[in-house]
Amino acid sequence: MLTHIAVDIGGTKLRAASYPYDTTEPTKVTRVQTQHADRTLLERVVEIITSVWPENEQVAGIAIAAPGPLNPFEGVILSAPNIPEWVNFPLRQIIQDHFQVPVLVGNDANLAALGEWKFGAGQGHHHLIYLTVSTGIGSGIIIDDKLLLGEIGIAAELGHVTVLRDGPQCSCGKFGHLEAIASGTAIAKWVEKEIAQGASSVLSINTQITARKIAEAANAGDSLSIKALMRAGTFLGQAIADYVHIFNPTIVIIGGGVSRSGNLLFIPIEQALQNAIFDPHYLDNLKIVPAALGDDAGLLGALALIRSDRSSIISKLE
Ligand SMILES: [Zn+2]
Incomplete structure (x- = not known):
């Protein structure tokens, strides 16, 4: 069965969850503090995605809700006030190269809107x-x-x-x-x-x-x-x-x-x-x-993005 992985990079909490196709009930969820003394944020994002990766199922794609301003068409973080090292940062390409599955990146509040619209x-x-x-x-x-x-x-x-x-x-x-x-x-x-x-x-x-x-x-x-x-x-x-x-x-x-x-x-x-x-x-x-949707709005928004009929929602995002 196909699984989608959603990630939410919040100011204080970093969240990830894996959702079997067609449900909004995650099989695995990880929530950790965003900041970590010994790890870069990119390392933390890779780790948290790995932590929710399903054992026996195929991953159809990953969507990441990230702080902006960001370019969702390219998946590039332009600048993020809380993440000074991410300037013109090609998050989508890096995560896609690492995990070898399609990746989408969206602004966290935009995706929360999408999540409330689809599921809330x-x-x-x-x-x-x-x-x-x-x-x-x-x-x-x-x-x-x-x-x-x-x-x-x-x-x-x-x-x-x-x-x-x-x-x-x-x-x-x-x-x-x-x-x-x-x-x-x-x-x-x-x-x-x-x-x-x-x-x-x-x-x-x-x-x-x-x-x-x-x-x-x-x-x-x-x-x-x-x-x-x-x-x-x-x-x-x-x-x-x-x-x-x-x-x-x-x-x-x-x-x-x-x-x-x-x-x-x-x-x-x-x-x-x-x-x-x-x-x-x-x-x-x-x-x-x-x-x-409460605290999981970012995760469910990312899920809505990866599950969207993109022609009707984000026609330019391919
Ligand atoms: Zn202002």
């Missing part, structure tokens, strides 16, 4: 926007049943839209991007700044403040934490209104750690979206929902 919250939709709100903000867009890629495959960076002129600096170096205001990192920085300026909170700047701690404190009634999530949700909702005006989707799926804050985030998103939309018809068939 977006099934049956033809026009979908996916946002992952965690350390940064990644995204993927499905329009007319196709993943939007652009000329060299680096389209759909919805986290790097400017939402606040002269706003805080983004991880990309520019200022006022949505990621610099509404990502988990940005929410934590905002709370730290407010506390440093005298705001009262159950959180203390003497311990590391994270988006997860803020969500817990907000759920326990901490007013500064509630305000932080409301602020992030409002910026997200305003940005989503812009995306909805451009793409007219029927579903916006929000994943990533921050999306687990629940209504404390989703209610301000809905309110800001309703306030910012210029015609109510955009909202008629629109759902804003949390992601369904």
Whole structure:
């Protein structure tokens, strides 16, 4: 029986799984820390693929979800903020030469969108926007049943839209991007700044403040934490209104750690979206929902890529 192997190179976790043909239930899964003192990341990727290689079955192909910007047509990592040694790095060719099976490489957030569309919250939709709100903000867009890629495959960076002129600096170096205001990192920085300026909170700047701690404190009634999530949700909702005006989707799926804050985030998103939309018809068939695939979204997205009818999804990717 043919098997597909999916790999997800995350900022903290490196995951791989092997999936028998036609199922989304893996037979083997390995999850390890991405960083390792004595090994390069490439060595770790080769090791983790080997660890899930089936004993008695043939591997039909490998798909890798990797941080971008990357060129999915060539399978080349252009630059990755967390992996300084991977600049113009031909990951697809190297892995293909090593294992001698077809390999595809895609942007992790793009593939998470593909995974949610094929196997998760977006099934049956033809026009979908996916946002992952965690350390940064990644995204993927499905329009007319196709993943939007652009000329060299680096389209759909919805986290790097400017939402606040002269706003805080983004991880990309520019200022006022949505990621610099509404990502988990940005929410934590905002709370730290407010506390440093005298705001009262159950959180203390003497311990590391994270988006997860803020969500817990907000759920326990901490007013500064509630305000932080409301602020992030409002910026997200305003940005989503812009995306909805451009793409007219029927579903916006929000994943990533921050999306687990629940209504404390989703209610301000809905309110800001309703306030910012210029015609109510955009909202008629629109759902804003949390992601369904959780931590395995990257793996299942990579699986969706390797299983795709590529003519309908990524026509240029051959
Ligand atoms: Zn940016």
